[in-house]
Amino acid sequence: MTDPAPLIAVTNLIKQFGRFAALRGVSAEFSAGKLYAILGDNGAGKTTLLRTLAGLTRPTSGQVSILGAGKFHDICHQVGYMAHPSLLYDEMSGMENLEYFARLYGVTDQARCAFVIRAVGLDPDLARPVGQYSQGMRQRMSLARALLNDPKILLLDEPFSNVDLHSAAEMVQLLARARDQDKTVFIVTHQASLLEGAADEFVWMEFGRIVARTRELKR
Amino acid sequence: MTAPTGITRFTLLKDLRLEWRSKDAINSMLFFSLLVVVVFSFSFDPTAEESRQIAGGLVWVAFLFAAVVALNQTWARELRNQVLDAYRVSPAPANSLFVAKVLGNFIFVSVLEALMTPLFIAFYRLRALGPAWQLLLVAALGTWALVVNGTFFAAMSLRTRSREIMLPLLLFPIAIPALLAMVQATASILTGETSARFWLVLLATYDLVFTTVCLLLFETVLNAE
Numbered sequence: 001m002t003d004p005a006p007l008i009a010v011t012n013l014i015k016q017f018g019r020f021a022a023l024r025g026v027s028a029e030f031s032a033g034k035l036y037a038i039l040g041d042n043g044a045g046k047t048t049l050l051r052t053l054a055g056l057t058r059p060t061s062g063q064v065s066i067l068g069a070g071k072f073h074d075i076c077h078q079v080g081y082m083a084h085p086s087l088l089y090d091e092m093s094g095m096e097n098l099e100y101f102a103r104l105y106g107v108t109d110q111a112r113c114a115f116v117i118r119a120v121g122l123d124p125d126l127a128r129p130v131g132q133y134s135q136g137m138r139q140r141m142s143l144a145r146a147l148l149n150d151p152k153i154l155l156l157d158e159p160f161s162n163v164d165l166h167s168a169a170e171m172v173q174l175l176a177r178a179r180d181q182d183k184t185v186f187i188v189t190h191q192a193s194l195l196e197g198a199a200d201e202f203v204w205m206e207f208g209r210i211v212a213r214t215r216e217l218k219r
Numbered sequence: 220m221t222a223p224t225g226i227t228r229f230t231l232l233k234d235l236r237l238e239w240r241s242k243d244a245i246n247s248m249l250f251f252s253l254l255v256v257v258v259f260s261f262s263f264d265p266t267a268e269e270s271r272q273i274a275g276g277l278v279w280v281a282f283l284f285a286a287v288v289a290l291n292q293t294w295a296r297e298l299r300n301q302v303l304d305a306y307r308v309s310p311a312p313a314n315s316l317f318v319a320k321v322l323g324n325f326i327f328v329s330v331l332e333a334l335m336t337p338l339f340i341a342f343y344r345l346r347a348l349g350p351a352w353q354l355l356l357v358a359a360l361g362t363w364a365l366v367v368n369g370t371f372f373a374a375m376s377l378r379t380r381s382r383e384i385m386l387p388l389l390l391f392p393i394a395i396p397a398l399l400a401m402v403q404a405t406a407s408i409l410t411g412e413t414s415a416r417f418w419l420v421l422l423a424t425y426d427l428v429f430t431t432v433c434l435l436l437f438e439t440v441l442n443a444e
Contacts, residue, residue: 055307055308056304057444073310076309076310077309081305083301083304087301087302087305088300088302088305089237089296089300090299091236091237091240092233092237096236100229100230100233103226105221105310105311145305
């Protein structure tokens with residue numbers, strides 16, 4: 001039996017920021033319905049790789065193909081992205097934020113907003129603005145925003161930072177369930193142990209390159 | 220998929236809601252304009268005739284400087300928490316965001332003008348000798364000229380280190396033809412000596428040209444690194 005076509009393929013991806021090379025020829029293929037943990041030290045290129053996949057950073061050279069499309073805009077409605085900052089308006093409540101972002105994806109059903117807020121363990125009726133949330137609550141609301149459009153691919157940058165262990169474990173379970181529903185999940189994290197048993201593959205990066213891909217957390 | 224006009228509407232409503240809650244732009248603009256009115260009225264003591272000659276320049280320069288405050292705020296709130304990236308990864312068209320921002324700034328600056336104009340009239344004892352209704356046309360076309368370019372250049376200077384300085388440096392030279400037309404049209408209407416028709420046509424043409432150019436280029440500016 002042959003392997004199915006990769007969901008995401010990157011070929012010889014290079015990203016220069018001035019004289020600094022954040023990505024130095026990354027080539028890899030990623031399959032559908034898997035949870036990938038992207039690991040590495042600070043400056044290894046994890047966030048740059050994720051931002052390149054999310055279409056936010058243009059590679060200096062190399063190619064990215066997602067769901068067979070060369071242009072991110074063609075498939076952006078199938079991608080959910082969560083960055084290290086919350087990507088939320090501090091002056092609005094979580095529900096107000098999500099209602100706005102839902103419209104950008106053509107999601108008009110308010111029940112969907114309430115559903116994803118509950119899915120990350122928050123209360124959709126919480127009226128206070130996001131600026132008054134704890135850091136952990138903001139992270140979870142940010143994950144809810146990424147889930148809004150029911151994406152096939154989730155690109156998550158440090159989703160567990162500042163989240164307490166119990167909530168982080170719940171988030172991992174939620175993401176594992178998403179993977180079981182044939183979604184592909186990429187998680188950039190420094191808290192790899194949280195994903196032990198949940199991740200299908202650990203992708204190790206060093207100095208802008210993928211240096212190893214393992215099924216276990218050990219290299 | 221929500222229609223582009225729908226996204227513009229939701230983005231505009233979101234911006235109005237954010238401004239209503241924070242009052243970031245309107246407070247700074249009002250305070251600045253008030254200072255200009257008071258300081259200039261104490262510095263000069265013009266006669267009614269002199270006022271009609273200089274009021275156009277004074278009013279529009281005050282509104283231009285005040286508008287820069289609002290224009291900087293427009294994008295500053297999109298940079299906090301990198302919210303702009305959430306828009307960039309979505310399927311929403313870039314120009315829907317641009318048009319919403321322009322309309323938002325147009326409303327903010329128009330509110331400022333509506334609040335400040337009675338003060339200008341009172342402090343400078345202004346009375347139009349020409350067709351006063353044309354001042355509304357000058358205000359609408361002139362404000363659009365300021366905010367359409369201002370919103371565009373504020374987006375351009377978004378990723379520069381000193382964007383508060385960069386915006387006036389980019390905007391003011393480009394705004395000179397519009398500013399000239401606004402000042403001359405206002406002076407013509409206030410003095411009633413000449414027709415403002417030429418300047419109004421120039422303003423309308425300026426608006427049309429720059430709105431088109433900004434719409435054509437905005438997506439590139441939004442996605443620039």
